Structure formats: structure tokens, C-alpha cells
Amino acid sequence: MQDHYDPAAIERAAQDYWDRTAAFAARENSGGRKFYCLSMFPYPSGRLHMGHVRNYTIGDVLARFMRMQGRTVMQPMGWDAFGLPAENAAMQNGVPPAQWTRDNIAYMKGQLQSLGLAIDWRREIATCDPAYYRWNQWLFLRMLEKGIAYRRTGVVNWDPVDQTVLANEQVIDGRGWRTGALIEKREIPMYYLNITRYAQELLDSLEDLEGWPERVRLMQANWIGRSVGTEIGFAYGPDLARLMGAEGRLKVFTTRADTLFGATFLAIAAEHPIATAVAAHDEGIAAFVAECKRGSVMEADLAMQEKKGVRTGLHVLHPFTGKPVEVWIANYVLMAYGEGAVMGVPAHDQRDFEFALRTGIPIETVVKSATGAYITVSAPWQDAYGEHGVTVNSGEFSGLDYQAAVDAIAAALEARGIGRKRVQFRLRDWGISRQRYWGCPIPLIHCPACGDVPVPEEQLPVVLPEDLVPDGSGNPLTKTAAFYACGCPRCGADARRETDTMDTFVDSSWYFLRFASFDNAQAMVDERVRYWMPVDQYIGGIEHAILHLLYARFWTKVMRDLQLPSVDEPFSNLLTQGMVLNHIYSRDLAEGRRQFFDPAQVTSTERAAGGKRFTTQLPGGAVVDVQYQGLGKMAKSSNNGVDPQQLVERFGADTVRLFVMFTAPPEQTLEWSDEGVLGSSRFLRRLWTIVHEHVAAGPAPALETSALDGGQKALRRIAHQTLAKVTDDIGRRRTFNTAIAAVMELLNALGRFTDASAQGRAVRQEACAIVAVCLSPIVPHVCHALWQALGHEGALIDQPWPRHDAAALVQDEIEISVQVNGKMRARVSVAAGADEATVRAVVMADERVRRFVGMAQPRKMIYVPAKLVNIVV
């Protein structure tokens, strides 16, 4: 007998066995329904963090479970290998991003393998590999042909000191993170993908995604944001027509056409052509427009800034009354939504109301509540009346309810050709151009004579040079003639290659298709996609609930429409794992820069007078004050990721897997703490000991279920209850923590079971085997070893998942809870099949029940079969 649990040796042996037998090589049509199990591929940041361990263990549990259920499982793995952190690391260390990335991949692959994941590594892909990203380029060109990809200008964060475009993450409080300079918005040409063309389908098919969490479907639906409203063209007043040099109409989009008669101003975005035209002649307005262009492009910043506006002095004419309506420029109007202009109705919109109070714009009530009360608003302590009601003071449209008013007004506008009902989506087209080096080159050539010329297909891929080191002052590709200097494919003249690269969301929008066609050098995807897709189970962080999942759904539909092997929806079932959060500590350096610390290094904590917590930490003996920043997601940029490697080395992969699955249900946010990991280690040692003590006594005799005594039946009942519960918890509920708790209870029962008789040993043998099977998806190495120790032929991974024996669950007596007036008062035992009358009689005969009911006459008795009786007195 191996008398002590040695995870290192056990895990090596099990992993050797799986490697030797190529146990996880996925082959099409190898019997059983296919099950494509996919976890979101990692960014190779350097080391795994606990979020990865959680993600990949969940996937692995499901992959192994489904395999034992007889499915043909594919679980692949890849690397989301392009991105900003590689450039930052390059700047810090002077190492090219390619080298840094590949080193990280090699290290992290070893870490993943040490976890014993049932992955088909033959299918491994890295998005920075030209053999992968050439297909990004190829499909982009197909999209260009179809008009799905197009070029227009877009707004970016501009750092005037480094003369470079910054990502939102690199803008802190409106300043560049390296220079501390105030950030400006800048408009530059970019390529866009026309995702809005698919907005309706992306919205509609959410309804069919029954295997997705409701909250994700809701978030996506709100993000797409379909609204039905009315487009209204306000005729230019004479002053505006003069400025613009022609008659014209200023279009707005509104969902509240019923309030049109209350529109006392129009507000346009600072980027609106009219704003640009006014600013050219008016210094004050030019200053305001310039002010709006300062700061970052982030929506959160825009939405929280103080609402400001400036009067243009220009007017449009109300379409029904002909009255002049003032035009304002406001910082809260988004050029990207609707027409970049809104009508302001202070009486019926809270934001407009507050704006009007500050600026003296008139407030005109045009809707009253349907119940009749006449509502007027005009004072600062009041609120706008934003409810749907009945129109008043609206000329021929007065006295109508919301829908009737909207319909009548839209019809009247349409009859005059100055407005119409239409659908507006909040979703915007996807800008994919990035002014960065470490990404997939956009395959275009700019020719002075021919314009933008696509790179011919036979010249793909446009290979990214891998030896450049960025220095923070823009994209090094723009300084590398060997990359950008080229001939025009059309006329042969000297031309310049596009130096922008693609958003890394492009790389992750179709990698799940490539896993099915991983070795095809001739085509992006092939017929094997039709076998494996859609992904049966996708697992990843809730932080990807909108962007990644929406882009992947869009890209999949585009490929379908380009007649490539694809599907309508890529992911049938989605499990969004909760974030693994950790505490964040930092200190401020000069120039608004900030240094982050590993929480494990923070040694002592004191509370400062100001209320914020300051702590002291000792990296290599030095003591510095650090600031507590609260809880946050584990990220390389805040240096708060826990390295699971130390835990794996100390306790073994099984302990780490068990712990991370036991600590919380998968969808829940997890505040990281490695207290408790000892308990998981202890449990596995106990499991090892109990099974080996049983095995040491020699082979168990055959089980005879008809010959069992009460204690033997009881253990067998627990074992089969556990099997049934684990099957349901993993297979349906995905609550791995409760599955583990159930097995712990079974193991506790096994520990108390001392029956050394022949049938006692037979029951124990069966129970031990059930434990090994139930835990094998979660802690596969130790279960692999225990299965052998229990004397079984063949590997546990190849065993079919057993069904519980329903006969073992039968109980003679059951317990009924008794409440009096809804409060728990007693418990009574009744025969398992007892009818209601019998149960009532037993309950009323119970001494405790009689005491609580007393002399009172029961008014009512609620009976929940086999569970509960509530006596109401």
C-alpha cells in the first residue's frame, strides 16, 4: 500500500498516461454526440492567475464529465497573443513584443499542463502567428468587397506630448499615463465594420440563446439598444440658412415626438457640422467647442461631466407653429447617436429641465397625466414630468395619449416630407483600426494615384515584423520603411502600406472556428467546422458579457453570409464565471503616475486619520507607505494577480483545482484568499487514506444487495444519493461546490463506517468507487490512481459515468416538519407512503404540536406532501 498521498508522483503518472495514450486527441465522428467545450483563451500576460485556473478548471470538469457520459469531446486551447501589454513590457525591458509574448506562451503552457487539463494540444493556436492572422486579413478583404468594412474618420485619445494615440486604459483622470499631459480628442481616418447592419438579427437571435444566462442576454439587448422613434427635420431659420449658405433642415431623432410642441430649444453636438460652421465665425463658441474636444473619449467620462451648453444665437423653425426655436451646442449630445442633435423639452425631460433652469430657456408643458391632474413645472425644486400622459397645448394634436400623439405627429410630418418614424440602435459600428504595432496588419496600400488599394490575396499574409521595440512615441511601423514602403498593386507606383493594426477583438472573434480547422493551410475554415460547431459549452469571465461575445456573434454571422462553413450562433451554452477579485494597493509617484503592489507583499495595515487605509510593505526590506484602493479584478496592470504556481508546487494541481471549485459557485464573484486551501489538501489526504485502508484488507467480495443489514443499506443509500446529486450538480446545475460538499459528506460517512463483514466490505468497495468517479472530473489525477488501487481494469477516464441505483434510495420512514403559524415547532416521523390523513393524525398526536396549538382550534392546515405541515390557529 502507498501509505501517503504524494501528489507530485501521482500527477506525473496520470499525466504521463494521458499523454502516452493521446487520451484527449479529439477525432470527428468517433462515436457519441460531439461536445465542443471551450474556455476563453488567455492573453499571455506572463503567468496564470487564479481567474485562469478557475476558468480552465470549470471547462475541464465539464469536458471530462461529458466524455464519461459518452460524448465525443473536443477541448482546445490557444493564445490571444496580440495586445497592448506586450508593448508596455517591451518599453520597460527593451525586448521585442514577439519574444516577450512567445516566452510567456511557453511558460504559461507549462503551467496549464501542470493543471492536468484534458486539452487536445495538437490544436493549439496563437493569434500572433501569421498562419492565423492571415485569415483575419483575408476575411477583412472579403468584408471590404461586400461593403461590410469601410473607411471613415473616428475619434481617439491624443497625447500631445508623446504625439501618440492612447488606449482608454492609458488615460487616467484625463491625462496620459506616461506623460501626465492633458488628453485631447482627435479625428483620424479608420476602418469600421458595419455591425449595425446585423443589429436586428443580433437582437432577435438572443431570444433563441436559451443556454445563455439571462443577465448576459439582457446586457446585450440593452447594448444594442433598439428604439423606435421619430426623425424630425426642423427648417433652418433665416439666420442659420445664411450661415450655412443654403436652406436646409436640422434633423433630430426623438422617442418623444408627442412632446414636440414643448420643444423650446435644440441641442447639437460639438462635432456637428453646424457647430463647426458657427465656431468659424465666433470666438466664444470656438472656445466652447474646443473645450468639448478636451478630455478622453470614454463614455463614462462624458456621461458624468457637468452638463454645459452655449447659445449659438441661431434658430430653426418649429414644424407646426413656425415659431423660431433656439439652437444650442451642448456637451452632453453625442455625435455618434442618432443625428447628433436632440430637441430639448424641459417640461418633460429631467436633463433638459435642469439645463433650462440654469440657462433661462422657457419651459412649456405639453403633457398632463392621464388621470387629469394638470402638471406644471418651472421651479428648481420640481422634477420634469417624464411620464407618458395626454397631450395639451399641442394644437390639433392635443388630447391624445402617448401612442396616438406620436402616430399622428409622425404621420403629419411624413405627409409634409420632413420627418418619419424610424428605428435607431444604440449600437455603433465597430472601429477596428489601432495605431499600434503589436497587432494584425490591416491589408491595404495607400497609393497617391489609385487611393486605398487592397493587398492582393496572393500577397497575404502581410507579415508583421517581429524585431521592433516600441518607445512610447507612436507606432514603430510608421518609422520602418522596410514595412511601409511598397509598390501599388494596381499601378506599380511607389505607395505606402497601411501601418494601423487590427483591434485584438478581431483575433478573438473567430478562433473557435479555427480550432476545428487548425491544420488547414489552404483555407480559413473547412467542413470540420460543420461537425464541431456550435460550441456546446463556452466558459469565460462575466467581464466579456458584451463586447467579445457580441463581436464573435457578429463575425460568425458574417462568415455564414460569405458562404463559409459557419453557423448562425457560435455558442449554444454559456457559463459566465464570476471575477476573481483581489485587494489592490498602490502609491502615487511623481507626475500622476502610480505604482501597484502585489497584495502578498503588503505586510502591515494601519488606519490613517483621513479614513483611507495606508499600509506598509517590505519588498526586499524597504518600507514604503501604500494606499488601499479597494477590491478589483486581477490584472497585470494593478499587479494584484495571485500566482497559482506556488500553490500547485506546494499542494499539487488536484488540491488547487478542488479548492477553486469548492470555494464558490462558478458564476459568483470570488474575493481571493488562499486560507482554506489546507482544507482541500487535507480532504484529498483523507480520501487517499480511507481508500487505501480499504484496499489493504484485500479484494472485496461481490455485493449482494438483498443481503444488506441496516447500516450497510444506509451507507449504500448515501453513496447512491451522492452519485445522483453529483450527476445533477455537474451535468445540469453546474454547481461544483455543492457536488464536492456532497462527496465530502459521503467520505465522512465512509470514515465512520467500520463494518468489516463481507457485505460491509462490498458496500465500502462500491462507495469508494463512487467517490472516485464523482470526483474524477474535478481532481482527475488522484482519482486515476485510486481507481487503479481499487483493482479496476482500464483507466478511469475511459469509464462510462454510472447511473445511480434507484432501489438503493428507498427509505422506510421519512421526517415531516411541523409549523404552527409558520414557525417551525416539531418534527415527526411517518411511514414513507403515508397518506395525508395519516400524517395529520400523527402530527396532531405529537406532544410538542399539542402544546403549541393548545386549546385553540386549528383554522387551517397546509400540507406539503412528504415535507411539511403548517397549522394555522
Added chain:
RNA sequence: GCCCGGAUGGCGAAAUUGGUAGACGCAAGGGACUUAAAAUCCCUAGGGGGCAACUCCGUGCCGGUUCGAUUCCGGCUCCGGGCACCA
């Protein structure tokens, strides 16, 4: 600011369809074994009151529906995620 979640013992959590609140585990305390420690095993444990039988309170806060609410509804507070260039 907007959209989406979450809140239950000292801690992580459980309660699956409105029906026994706190399963399972961590940390803690007590005990056994041991020269000792580690390891292991046993016991205790939501809070208050009571010698005890027992009893009252208790699932973020306020209110509602119900025989019965951690669970459903309305209103808040705090925390987390996302907000289109972090991935």
C-alpha cells in the same frame, strides 16, 4: 451618469419550484494520541436570555404580498462588472 449583477455566522458558502436558515469547509476553542511538535481522530460553536426544559431575535436597510419570504413585489444603501482603444 447609464446598463447588469451581488449582499446570509468570525470567514468561504448551502438552502434546486415560496416550505426545517447556516449543509460542506476554513479559522477558533476544548479533548485524545505524542517526550514534544507536525499529522491524525473526537467534541463545541449564529446572537441574546435561562441551571435546565426551553425561549426570543436573526439572511444589507425600509415597506408590501403570503398560512409561510434568504427566495416574489416596491423603494433605498453599499460593493463589484461593463460602458465601445485593457483583454
